[in-house]
Amino acid sequence: MPILSKEEAQALLKKVLSYSKADECEIGLSGNEGGNIRTALNAVSTAGDISTLGLAVSSTFGKKTGTATINEFDDASLEKVVRRSEELAQLAPENPEHMPPLGPQTFAESNTYNEKTAAMTPESRADMVAASLKASKDAGLDAAGFLENTTSFYATMNNKGLFAYNKSTDVTFSVTTRNKAGTGSGYAARGFTDVSKLDTLAATKIAAQKANGSVGARAIEPGKYTVILEPTAAVYMMENMFRFDARSADEGRSYLSKRGGGTRLGEKLMDDKVNIYSDPFNAELPANTWSGDGLPLEKTYWIQNGVVKNLSYSRYWAEKKGVKPLPGPSNIIMDGGASSLEEMIKSTERGILVSRLWYIRMVDPQVLALTGLTRDGTFYIENGKIKFPIKNMRFNESPVIMLNNVEALGKPERAISVESYRSYMIPPMKIRDFTFSSLSDAV
């Protein structure tokens, strides 16, 4: 079995460490298993079932580090991988940014593992997909979708006393439904730690509503519009700004760099309503409680009332700058507001409801200027009502500028970014002066 318990992982790592002769030795052990089903045209197209287990050993002499890995676990192989990493370390160039490993740390248990998700089988996946395909067929549409579940664990130990272990599950489902004429398309995506929260039938019904509702789209002039972004659209736009890295800001090559030098830490960069933080203990979006280099993760505000509250400092950069290291976010939650989606529409004189964004790419990293397009359900709003579906449009906009123009926020939902497949907690949002630059005929 590629998924080891905490005790099994600890025993194995201790044994590996006993072979070490280096100044510093860090070991990582990871395993995962899971499966997926992909559908198209209301039938299964591909499906898979994958499992792996691997061990990586890093040995350091002075500031010279070597890493080697293996996926065999008899004693001779374990000793071999330690020796090999030590030989590689002797050959390696010195790394002036090398930091000594951390000593023992205290970590809270995470809530990232769910038994039901771990127990998924090819049959249970097939049943969930069959429910989705039924909804699509009932609506007279063609579905293309993807269901994937993963169970994984990662453990690390070093010769200075650090040990950390985490086990997690994840299930994601996405579906695109299109009509036979190719004139309507809808989409839904869901991601959970606990599979019992995933309703593939309900999600497909929403995609079907969007598909049928988007038929007969009309062209409107590109330009600046008030937009209501559903969480799936907003999160993809915002994902590009979640790094919050101090080093690139200090170096003058980030949207968080200050003109004349330094960072924008402490500056007001967005609307008062914007609060963005990470919290591994969030019940809806649990995350690991320790960072890759073994630091405990705690609730951290990155943007508070529109002000840049914290930047992440690697241990090396923190030492150089004389501050405390702060690992980057392991999840992202944005606080919402009191408005429902219906209220946002009702209060809009002239605007656009955006279900999803697509193919977002960086145009200018200095201001995080991005371009991309709407997709799978774009609707024109006039005098507080959805009037008609509209053709998709390309936008050229920055999430930083966008979050300066917040009119209202709704209730945060767990939403998947359609590019990274990561989950975030993001509210629907009403934004003024969002810039559309051209029309697209794509459906």
Added chain:
Amino acid sequence: MKRRNFIYLSGVGASALMLSNLPSYGTPIDPLQSLETVDVRIKKELADVALNTAKSKGASYADIRIGRYLNQAVITRETRVLNVANAESFGVGVRVLVNGCWGFAASNVVTKDGVAKTAERAVAVAKANAKIGGAPVQLAPQKGYGEVSWKTPIEKNAFEVPIKEKVDLLLAANGVALAGGANFVNSTILAINEQKYFASTDGSYIDQDIHRLYPNFSVTKIDAAKGAFETRAALSSPVGMGYEYLTPTASEKMQGVVTRYRNRYDMMEDMKNATKNAAEKVNAKTVEPGKYDLVLDPSHLWLTIHESVAHPTELDRVLGYEANYAGTSFLNLDKLKSGNFKFGSPNMNIVADKNQKGSLGAVGYDDEGVKPKEWQIVKDGTLVNFQAIRDQAHMIGLNESQGCCYAQTWADVQFQRMPNVSLQPGKTPLSVDDMIKKVDKGIYIVGNGSFSIDQQRYNFQFGGQLFYEIKGGKIVGMLNDVAYQATNQEFWNSLAAVCDERDYRLGGAFNDGKGQPSQSNAVSHGSSTALFKGVNVINTKRRIG
């Protein structure tokens, strides 16, 4: 093409130990280990175990890929080596057809017992899914080739070149940038070796040794007072070659306002030029939006070909198989069958292949045991074909696969991926200088930059690395904040001229993304410099606050 991975979450790790969690890099290994290979006799024995197990459990067809995928990455910034990573990924993937439905399973346990269990799991997956129903898979016939092999024709195996030689080259190049006034410089050499063994119940046992190389860098110039910074990336290409690509060769240089490269690359020279260019970009004139004639260098045009021609002619996209991820296509079977769909002007001739020497797509056999073909996709501007594999060939009336099936590793199921897709050079002699002389108001674009295109490939926007303003047939200076937006068919119908074969070069993508779970593919796109008339150019400049 996939975007750069600029999303950072500490939970998914930046440390060397977490490298094993990055599927594209496998697990780190000793550099010397990369020179060991697995005995082909052992692979055949294992393959037979898997194929026999699959057949005995009810598979009508089965194939197995035993793959050893090696990556080496040497990564530096300024005067420092950030990482030297040697990674290996070794395992098996078994694909089976049971009751007309595909099943796939993969494992890193490469023993007789391990591959038999993997074959059993693949059959179980197929059986579970067959219950859902749908049209049964139809495989185009494919003869078995028996025991055969193929190797990328390299002159110098990059994995045999000592790490020190690579580090010395990168740090020397970084030194050129720093001496020239650059604030930051990052440089890398990536090498890939796919040692892959394919066997199928059709009777093929194919052993292949595929090599790819990608040297790259980025120079940054900062103007702190203005709060501005500009970067200039290398004008190298990822190639299906060995380390010989990094041997500067005068005859492979294309001289002009900036030197560009064909089959050999001069990193030191390009770094010097890049440092100068980055400083020029900081002070370059911002573009006046409007209609311009665009002269597009192959180091830029490859990406436009990739996104606007190669992707929409993938048959799986055309049919709706990629609807939930990469998208569908503005092309359809009716447009192909009509025989008169004008994708572009008569200057547009597009050819697909997996044979071009030095290209990223070149293989002896694809990942379902088919020898690749060369075929025309657009002929004199008219759409004439798509890209299809064994289970798709019948859908466009073909009786055999075109040989463009690929899986990124043993752990991923193979499916239709684009081959090299290239614009053929013009037949009339035409140099880049002569082309520029014909342009009154235009922009000469070198190198690829930002890119975005809709899910049916109608509307796109492309940036670049270097933008030179052309006025009255002459280059008059550098521009900044340039991107062009166009509708696909309109753009290709504005293709007014293509330079001749003397200017033909390959560009390419090391990491083209498609599929769920997403898989990377490496492909080249060749062209000569091309002229597009009256394209809409926008100014991308924005300010915060």
